[in-house]
Amino acid sequence: MKKILVEICTGTTCHVMGSEAIMEIRDMLASRFKDIVEIKATSCIGLCRERNAEQAPFVKVNGRVVPEANLLRVTQMINEIERGD
Amino acid sequence: MEKLRLEDQGRVITALCDGLGSGVKAHILSTLTSTIATHFAASESNLRRYAEIISQILPECSERNLGYSTFTISDIDSSGRNKLIEFDNPSAILIRNGRIERIKRRKVSVKYGKLGSREVFQSVIDMQRGDRLAICSDGVTESGRGEKGMQWGWEEENLAKFCAGICSENKGLSARQMAKNIVEAAIRNEGGKCSDDATALVINLRRPKKTLLVTGPPSQRKFDAYITDRLKNFLGTKIICGGTTAKIIADKLGRPLHTHPANIGEGLPPASEIEGVDLVTEGILTLSKLEDMLDTAGSGRAENTPAGALMELLLESDIITLIVGTKINQTHHNPDFPIDVEIRRNLARRLKRVLEKNYLKKVEIELV
Numbered sequence: 001m002k003k004i005l006v007e008i009c010t011g012t013t014c015h016v017m018g019s020e021a022i023m024e025i026r027d028m029l030a031s032r033f034k035d036i037v038e039i040k041a042t043s044c045i046g047l048c049r050e051r052n053a054e055q056a057p058f059v060k061v062n063g064r065v066v067p068e069a070n071l072l073r074v075t076q077m078i079n080e081i082e083r084g085d
Numbered sequence: 086m087e088k089l090r091l092e093d094q095g096r097v098i099t100a101l102c103d104g105l106g107s108g109v110k111a112h113i114l115s116t117l118t119s120t121i122a123t124h125f126a127a128s129e130s131n132l133r134r135y136a137e138i139i140s141q142i143l144p145e146c147s148e149r150n151l152g153y154s155t156f157t158i159s160d161i162d163s164s165g166r167n168k169l170i171e172f173d174n175p176s177a178i179l180i181r182n183g184r185i186e187r188i189k190r191r192k193v194s195v196k197y198g199k200l201g202s203r204e205v206f207q208s209v210i211d212m213q214r215g216d217r218l219a220i221c222s223d224g225v226t227e228s229g230r231g232e233k234g235m236q237w238g239w240e241e242e243n244l245a246k247f248c249a250g251i252c253s254e255n256k257g258l259s260a261r262q263m264a265k266n267i268v269e270a271a272i273r274n275e276g277g278k279c280s281d282d283a284t285a286l287v288i289n290l291r292r293p294k295k296t297l298l299v300t301g302p303p304s305q306r307k308f309d310a311y312i313t314d315r316l317k318n319f320l321g322t323k324i325i326c327g328g329t330t331a332k333i334i335a336d337k338l339g340r341p342l343h344t345h346p347a348n349i350g351e352g353l354p355p356a357s358e359i360e361g362v363d364l365v366t367e368g369i370l371t372l373s374k375l376e377d378m379l380d381t382a383g384s385g386r387a388e389n390t391p392a393g394a395l396m397e398l399l400l401e402s403d404i405i406t407l408i409v410g411t412k413i414n415q416t417h418h419n420p421d422f423p424i425d426v427e428i429r430r431n432l433a434r435r436l437k438r439v440l441e442k443n444y445l446k447k448v449e450i451e452l453v
Contacts, residue, residue, distance in 0.1 A: 010344060010354040011328040012369055013416045016424055020354075023346060041346040043357050043367075044328030048416040055421070 004037045004081055006074065007060040011044025014057035018070070022059060025071055029078070037078060086286060087119035089127060090445050095163030097445065098123045101286045103174065103222040104154040106146055111154075111282070114143055118154040126160050132170060133195045136205060140198030151199060157220045157286075165212040165290055172197075172205045175226040178219045178245045179210060183253030185245050186216075215256075217263060217289045219248050224283035225267060229274030239274050259401055260289035293403035293447075295321030300368055301410030301429045302329050303453040312408055312453060313337040316362070322398055325359070327368030330410060335359050356391040364398055366391040369417065369426045375399075376432065379439045404447045405440065409433045411452050 008014075008022050026039050047058045047065065054067035061077040089098045100122045104114025118139055125135035143152030155173035169177060169188070172195075179186040190206040197203040212218065221244065230238035244267070251266050252258055258266075267285040272278070297319040299312055313334050316323055325331045335342040342365070344357040353374060354367035374392040388396075399405060409430050417426045430452060437448040 008346075010367065012354065012367055012414075012426070013422070015354040015367065015370065016422070020352075039346065041344040041355055043331050043342060043344050043365075046329070046332075049414070056416070 002036070004033070004078055005060075005062055006037060006039045006078065007042045007045070008039065008069075009043075009045045009047070009056075009058045009060075010041045011046075011048065013048040014044070017056040019057035019059070022057065022069055022071060022074060025074055028071060029075070033078065033082075086284060087116075087123045088445055089123045091127060096127070096160060098126050098158065098160045099286055099288070100126070100156055100158045101174065101220045101222065101284060102154045102156045103224070103282065103284070105149065105151060107282075110146055114152060114154040117143060118156050122156050122158050126158050126168075126170070132193065132205065132207065136172065136195040136197060136203075140196070140200070143198070153198075153200070155222070159218065159220065159286075159288060161212065161288065165214075165216075167210045167212050167218065167288070169208045169210060169218075170205060171208075172203070175221050175223055175241050175244070176206075178221075178241075178248050179212075180217045180219070180248050180252045181213065182215070183249055183256075185249050212288075212290045214290050214292070217248070217252055217258075217260065217287055219244075219263065219267060220286040220288075221267060222282060222284040224279060224281035225271040225285060227281065228271035228279065228283060229276075232274065232276070235274065239271065258289075260287040261400060263287045263289070294401060295319075296324065296399060296402035296405045297321060297408065298324040298326060298399075298405065299330055299334070299408045299410075300326040300372065300433070302327070302333060302412040303410045304412050308410075308453045309333050309337060312410070315408060322364075322402060323362045324364045324366075324395065324398060325362055326366050326372055326395070327410075328354075328357075329414075330368065331357055331359060331365045334362075353390050353392055356394065364391075364394055366395055369414075369429060369432070371395060372429075372432050372436065373427060376436055376439065379436070379443065399440065399446070400444060402446070405449070407433050407437065407448065407450045409450060409452050 008019055048056045057069050059066045059069040059074050062081055066073050066077050087100045100119040102115040102118040104111035121139055145152045157174045158170045159167055161167040179188050188208050190208045193205050193207055194202045195205050226241050226244055227238035229235040264285040264287040268283050271283040299316055340360050342357055342359055345355045353371055357365040359365055371392050375395050378396050433450050440446040440448050
């Protein structure tokens with residue numbers, strides 16, 4: 001199974017908008033994901049400054065951006081990638 | 086305790102005072118005495134005269150009909166010459182090369198209000214590099230009184246031995262750490278809870294320690310290389326506060342930037358790591374938290390957060406250079422952003438003020 005990399009932005013904007021709570025995803029993933037999903041904190045990825053980008057907090061899952069991220073949206077993205085969408 | 090730096094004369098004057106009684110009364114007496122005494126010492130007034138004035142103007146305790154506070158004043162100039170005046174505090178302890186050095190004292194009698202003639206000790210110590218001078222309140226020397234094996238408390242002699250011990254164990258021990266060690270030992274003697282105020286003031290003569298803190302992206306791209314070079318070539322502690330700034334510098338240096346996920350859950354964004362940089366943190370939230378901590382705690386226990394680590398590094402340094410990028414982060418000034426964040430350069434100015442005033446650091450700000 002291919003690895004899935006979840007990068008959670010911890011820059012000022014994302015932090016204030018609640019990225020810290022997304023870290024809990026570590027404990028909430030289904031057990032089949034335990035070995036394939038790697039969760040990383042990153043410093044500001046700069047998306048908050050782009051005019052037409054959506055709202056913070058931002059999470060990248062295998063490079064795909066999840067705007068206005070929360071536990072649900074990140075989990076959905078992980079599922080999508082697992083299915084190969 | 087009061088500290089005063091006379092920049093033009095290269096003098097630093099400190100006073101440790103212990104007021105009669107406890108709580109608010111003792112606090113008022115000691116604060117008044119320390120403030121007045123440092124300023125009198127700064128103006129090089131006659132000791133007899135000012136001890137007399139202090140004793141006359143201190144407010145009297147209604148129960149004891151007496152206004153009284155001990156004081157030890159150290160007036161040190163840039164050559165290391167320390168004029169020490171001691172009144173009723175435990176004797177100051179001089180540690181040189183890990184050994185206790187005797188201080189030659191001269192006895193002077195002064196008139197101290199209702200108490201009449203009292204003895205004050207004057208001495209001049211030519212301090213050498215590496216010397217440490219510890220001044221404590223009687224809460225330290227009398228700590229543990231009545232405990233097993235300490236009928237009279239810890240006593241000056243044992244305190245001096247303790248000081249010599251920790252200094253020879255750790256040659257690089259800073260004044261701050263040493264003062265902390267002394268007070269913590271006094272608290273241990275008391276079984277974890279002090280029955281009297283235990284205060285320690287330590288003077289350490291050393292070459293100034295330098296720190297460079299870079300925060301915020303420069304106003305223009307072309308200065309990116311400049312801030313990177315400054316950081317790379319700096320001799321001393323290197324700190325970066327700001328995610329974007331860290332990224333710019335890591336890219337220019339060609340070194341990876343790692344963020345620790347382990348430290349999450351402390352209310353502040355986590356610290357990161359760049360090889361060759363001592364500390365990398367988020368910017369504006371961490372610096373705001375640092376300002377709060379500097380304003381309130383000071384000598385308190387350091388928090389185990391990026392802001393706590395930052396405070397620890399800054400308080401261990403003497404000369405701090407802040408390179409402040411002036412590019413405005415538009416996202417922070419967006420009406421949808423849930424909190425108002427400070428403009429970085431105002432925050433830097435306030436940090437400079439508190440570090441200089443409360444902690445006697447030298448701080449330079451450079452805007453890029």
